[in-house]
Amino acid sequence: MNRHSIACATLFGLGYTLAASSHAQEVPNPDQWTPPREAKISPVTQDQLNAADKDTTNFLLTNVNYAQTRFHPAKKINRDNVKNLHVAWIFQTEVKESLETSPIVVDGVMYVTTSFSHVYAIDAKTGEQLWHYNHKMGPVTTYCCGPNNRGVQVLGDKVYLATLDSKLVALNAKTGDVVWKTDIADPELGYSETMAPTVVKDKVLIGTNGGEYGIRGFVRAYDAKTGKLVWNFDTIPEKTVGVWATKDATGRDMHRDIQAEKDQLAKIGDPYQKLGGGVWQNPAVDLATNRIYFVVGNPSPDLDGSPRPGDNLYTDSLVSLDLDTGKMNCYFQYIAHDVWDLDAASPPVLVDVKDNSGKTIPGVIHAGKTGHIYVHDRKDCSLIRFSEAMVPQENMWTLPTKEGARMLPGANGGVEWSPIATDPGQDLAYAINLHQPMHYRVENSPYPNGKLWLGGAFTAIPGEKQSGNITAVNYNTGKIRWQVKTPEPMIGGILATAGGLVFAGEGNGKFAAYNSSTGKELWSFRAGAGVNAPPSSYMVGGKQYIVVGAGGNTQVNFRRGNNIIALTLD
Amino acid sequence: MVSDLILMISRGIILGALLSAAPALAQSIAEKVEVCAGCHGQDGKPIDTALPIIWGQQAGYIYIQLRDFKRGDRKNEIMQPIVSSFEKDDMLAIAEYFAQKPWPNLGQPRSPKDVAQRALGAEHSVGCTGCHLEQFQGAGTTPRLAGQSQEYLAKTIADFRTRARGNNPGMSDLMRATSPDDLAALAEYLAGL
Numbered sequence: 001m002n003r004h005s006i007a008c009a010t011l012f013g014l015g016y017t018l019a020a021s022s023h024a025q026e027v028p029n030p031d032q033w034t035p036p037r038e039a040k041i042s043p044v045t046q047d048q049l050n051a052a053d054k055d056t057t058n059f060l061l062t063n064v065n066y067a068q069t070r071f072h073p074a075k076k077i078n079r080d081n082v083k084n085l086h087v088a089w090i091f092q093t094e095v096k097e098s099l100e101t102s103p104i105v106v107d108g109v110m111y112v113t114t115s116f117s118h119v120y121a122i123d124a125k126t127g128e129q130l131w132h133y134n135h136k137m138g139p140v141t142t143y144c145c146g147p148n149n150r151g152v153q154v155l156g157d158k159v160y161l162a163t164l165d166s167k168l169v170a171l172n173a174k175t176g177d178v179v180w181k182t183d184i185a186d187p188e189l190g191y192s193e194t195m196a197p198t199v200v201k202d203k204v205l206i207g208t209n210g211g212e213y214g215i216r217g218f219v220r221a222y223d224a225k226t227g228k229l230v231w232n233f234d235t236i237p238e239k240t241v242g243v244w245a246t247k248d249a250t251g252r253d254m255h256r257d258i259q260a261e262k263d264q265l266a267k268i269g270d271p272y273q274k275l276g277g278g279v280w281q282n283p284a285v286d287l288a289t290n291r292i293y294f295v296v297g298n299p300s301p302d303l304d305g306s307p308r309p310g311d312n313l314y315t316d317s318l319v320s321l322d323l324d325t326g327k328m329n330c331y332f333q334y335i336a337h338d339v340w341d342l343d344a345a346s347p348p349v350l351v352d353v354k355d356n357s358g359k360t361i362p363g364v365i366h367a368g369k370t371g372h373i374y375v376h377d378r379k380d381c382s383l384i385r386f387s388e389a390m391v392p393q394e395n396m397w398t399l400p401t402k403e404g405a406r407m408l409p410g411a412n413g414g415v416e417w418s419p420i421a422t423d424p425g426q427d428l429a430y431a432i433n434l435h436q437p438m439h440y441r442v443e444n445s446p447y448p449n450g451k452l453w454l455g456g457a458f459t460a461i462p463g464e465k466q467s468g469n470i471t472a473v474n475y476n477t478g479k480i481r482w483q484v485k486t487p488e489p490m491i492g493g494i495l496a497t498a499g500g501l502v503f504a505g506e507g508n509g510k511f512a513a514y515n516s517s518t519g520k521e522l523w524s525f526r527a528g529a530g531v532n533a534p535p536s537s538y539m540v541g542g543k544q545y546i547v548v549g550a551g552g553n554t555q556v557n558f559r560r561g562n563n564i565i566a567l568t569l570d
Numbered sequence: 571m572v573s574d575l576i577l578m579i580s581r582g583i584i585l586g587a588l589l590s591a592a593p594a595l596a597q598s599i600a601e602k603v604e605v606c607a608g609c610h611g612q613d614g615k616p617i618d619t620a621l622p623i624i625w626g627q628q629a630g631y632i633y634i635q636l637r638d639f640k641r642g643d644r645k646n647e648i649m650q651p652i653v654s655s656f657e658k659d660d661m662l663a664i665a666e667y668f669a670q671k672p673w674p675n676l677g678q679p680r681s682p683k684d685v686a687q688r689a690l691g692a693e694h695s696v697g698c699t700g701c702h703l704e705q706f707q708g709a710g711t712t713p714r715l716a717g718q719s720q721e722y723l724a725k726t727i728a729d730f731r732t733r734a735r736g737n738n739p740g741m742s743d744l745m746r747a748t749s750p751d752d753l754a755a756l757a758e759y760l761a762g763l
Contacts, residue, residue, distance in 0.1 A: 097703065116709070139629040139665060141710030145700055164710070188634075212740065404747065441747050445739035449643065452740020457747035459695045557699045 036131035038174050039121040041107040043157045046201060050287055059105040059536040062151055062196045063419050066285035067350035070421035071496045072537040076544035077569060078499035082513045082523045084569050088545060089127030091564040093120060098560065099551025100492070102151040102196060105538035112549065112564050113149040117163040121176060125540040127566060131176035138165040140187045143194065144212040146554025151196035155224055160204050162193035168206060168222055182227040184208065189450040190215045198282045199224055201323065205292065207279025214300040214453045217277030221326060231326030235277035235296045235314055240270055242311025245336035249374060250386055254397045256337055261309035271308040274447050276300030277315045280417045281347035284364065286378065290323045293364050295344035302341040303400050303442050304455025311336035316343045318366055318381055330381035334368055339400055340407065340440055341458065342369040345417040351424050354476040355384055365475050367420045367431045369413035373473045387478040390414070390471040391435045400456055404439030411438055411458035412489070412555065419534050421496035423516055427476045430502050434489030437464040470494065470504055472519060482519035491556055493534025503546055505531020507558030511548060529561020543568050599663045605652065614674035619721040626673030630711040633665035644737035678720055680762040689759030692752035696744050706760055720761030727753050
């Protein structure tokens, strides 16, 4: 560890000299010559993954379990003793850039990723590096919001990673050696990968980024053993026009000029080929019905609706597929013909919810960039209710103009890609939010062959204060239970535990634990770089640990770092 | 404005290329990049302040620019003829070649405080670092801006704004959403990094 600290001091000392090299984000590692060590884990079985919701020892799936509740069942760290939480170890990666990784822990071995798709296996007790996979990145990478990576998943003896240059890679979980590698899509056309794969029943499920590049989005299943494609679901079907919806999911008028759109449609036909529809985050898996649930992002170009008449199905939607075939069961569109990039990115969560007659049914909830938590019937995706807005909403839905129209929330949300947590015992969902007043501007340009295609710009309004919050929402009533305001917009994620706590970090480096029933802050720590990643929890040797990445954030420009910080009690 | 000198060199090179058209096919990468030094500099420092640094630039970005010049998506009377005979593999190799070189120091002064403040205000509003990264060092197909020639930055920003540079409408939209005064401050600030 000491040698790592020295590396860090040197970095600051060199300041601009390092930044001047073309790979400034790489921190030289004096341990580079260290021979890799074996990560001694036993193969992860499907049964183990299915029971992840009860597993206090491991952290097996990006969002704790297939339902994606982000509720970890360990409770050694609880409301009474969390005040004594302290650093167990800090691991410094070689990449000083945005950390969005959800650490995965199997049998005392932790797997984390960094920007530019590096993977590290670390001893979860000591913080020692076991191995490092340094992906050889192709020259062409395209991304909208940073060269991020959100993590891996383990099944059997393999670790699955999707890379910025749009490849799917299976690594040997013990050694980090490549077992197989598959091209997902062509980065030169705007495709990239930042999400963690979800691996279930020998299928690796993966979406794609590229909604800022005029891609045609998809979710795919690859064979976990061989890397062969099993099925492909186009998030953009060949008929994208829909029902000419004039209102959003909450019933507000979106000011569409339907006649103008119809005229345009007659002229150019269905715009499905370049319509965007990326998928940012993991699907939830309903093991009982064998269905998956995910949300689809914005249409391309983001702010200009003129080249894409119609509802732009299935952008800005919740979608459910059959896990075996990839065939669609149902969808629900939040915003038809979105021209604000207020899309759907945060991963959906499967919980039991009350329907409108008060009956408990299987539900699925999603936190939108709009600042609402939407509650759906899992059977047909229909909307049961939406929560009170967690952030100020003003002038919705003012159309973007050439000069720039002010509207709240700003285009990052509300809730960005940040996963929410839930505590099903309390009917609560916990979401972190951004408040960024913005001007929405529209510009028109033809499809640019895989280049940035924004159709305008959203710009933060100088002089208007930004902030953030953590909000607990009762998903059975839609009412806010508590809210904690934060000085800066929040992005990264949140974790709830059976210890009656929620953990979340801020861009200013603060990482804190809150009472999950009241929002009262019980403990905090300053990481020195933005804590903008989802925390994980695990146990080794009878001790519970909380771990989180402190690497800052590219998208909102929070101070970068390269630390994975594990915390525990004596 | 591109100086007459560059145009003269350009004509000379194209003429030279025409005269030696046949062996051009068999050229190695080292031979292909020889001509570049005529403008972009023997030591990475361009011969004229109107010209961009390409030494140490991101490989993905260089490749995409060469591709775009060839396709005509990025228009430039000097660069287009130079790349017209390049195939994809040449362009990738040339991009890699220049990316490996050290970024030269043009010795441009750090911008004064008021200029830096104005630039950072505009940066904050648009979020340039969301793509160009924290130190404006770029990655992949997003270019490094830190320490690039101020004159070139100002010119290419203006070209994005008018869409004279039409190979990235997203960048054009962002430039059009930013005032010319802010952009001038950004060019000065970035050059001095």
